[in-house]
Amino acid sequence: MNWRRHWVNLASILAVLSLALCLAAPILCFAHAIDKRTYIICLDFATLAWFLSAPFWLTPGLFGKKFEEAAAKAWLRVKSASN
């Protein structure tokens, strides 16, 4: 189904962005650009976003056969997803 493919596309973008935030927040903290409290809020938020989105992208098989088929046609295809 088309909506599943869009869903996986959206999840993959969100997952990549959350990883980027996981990396950016500590770098900013290290550079004294943000304080530790802000860094931890960013990291917790990024973690939540990662675990809500990444499974649809990396292991779509967990959500059924149709998600697995949709993921095979997604923008950022991950081969291990279907294995």
Place this chain on the structure above:
Amino acid sequence: MPPSWKQITAQLDALYEFDREPVREDKLQKGWEFAGLFAGEHIAGTEFVIGAMFVLHGVSARDVLLGLLLGNVLAVLSWTFICAPIAVRTRLTLYWYLRKIGGPGLTAIYNIANAMLYCILAGAMISVSATAIGLAFDVPTPELSAKLPSSLGWVVITLVAGGVVTTVAILGFEKLAKFSSVCSPWMVLIFLAGALAVFPELGTYHSLADLRQIAESKIWTGTLPAEAAAKGLDKLGFWHMVFFAWFCNLAMNVDLSDMAIFRYARNHWYGLYTAFGIFPGHYMAWLASGVMVAAVGLKMSPGQMAMNAAGLAGAIAVLIAGWTTANPTMYRAGLAFQSITPNWPRWKVTLAAGIATTLFSCFPFFFMRLLDFVAIYGLLLMPIGAVVFAEHWLFPRLNLEQYRVERLQQLFNWPALLTWALTLAACYFMPFHLFFRWLPGYFIALILYLALSFAWQKAGTRTAAVNAGATK
């Protein structure tokens, strides 16, 4: 009635039946698939302990940076030049190749020993997870020198954590295995994030020289901390780092367990892809956990370290890192135990392995002495790696008969069994640090196996000649 050797080996063969045949050409995998596989393979809950332990053992900054670098390069080269070439030539798993060389009896003993070691390792991983759960319930992590459970709270937490891990392993191992692949990229970043974020707490810095000064004076100081010295920890240096990084995956590279993976490789250079897992997991993560433990005043509690460095995400990382790596470890242990429990269903074997693992996790000894345990783990299995290496590469060059045990359909390869026992005995009496014993032990095992095989084959030939003469 206990099962006979025949029953045990038949049961084991049935378990590994699906990969009995050598991998076909059309099943070989591409390089990037190996890179992806290894990238997530070497980040576990135990990395939180190992890197922190280096700091507690008084390693200097230069020793840890250069020692781990060299040790990890040697580990990658061991995969590339020891494990991968044999896997690519045989296209078999270690189980089936060892069966040809050592006989089904020796293979069964090897599997059972491996299973016991897996249970202890999984137990240490659950203990690491328990330090994170303990934060929520205000249960302190046991002392550095603790051998026995330190409080009722610790016992309850490890039992509950072990119970949950076992239940999940029984209900859906495969789903959790898939889920754990989701965690890997995030986990690598949590280690990096934690180290970067706590650095400002260790001192002020404006240049690389400042960073170096903090690293040398606050983290890897090169002197044994007073508390660690009082608890009997020994000081580690450059060569300890080299050898630790090299042997911490000895079971996989020199002891050849990863033949199971490399039998799908196109050539032995694919061993270099292990660097994608080794350097994030056994270099960056160990250095990061060293920084994190320094930021909590050298308190050896992975949960507290991660919570301080990365907040709730850090505590979740410790919990998940321990859980997701204990799960496959327990599964492998269950698979090996299945050989001595004929007709037991899968769930029952996993339950037995889970109970053993959970009991081990109650004892802080195993995770507080993780460095020593990792050394012993590699050491115990090392002689078998040497036996397989000798039989594969050296026998043809010395005109010794390969796979004699298979031809004679014997249960045990006695020279291999003797080599295993005598090498371990020799390693036990070696007068130097535990970390360094495996390397001379490996050469002892090679020489012993060649000498014993030569004598055994010569005796066999003589007996055959006498029998032939008697028949005439």
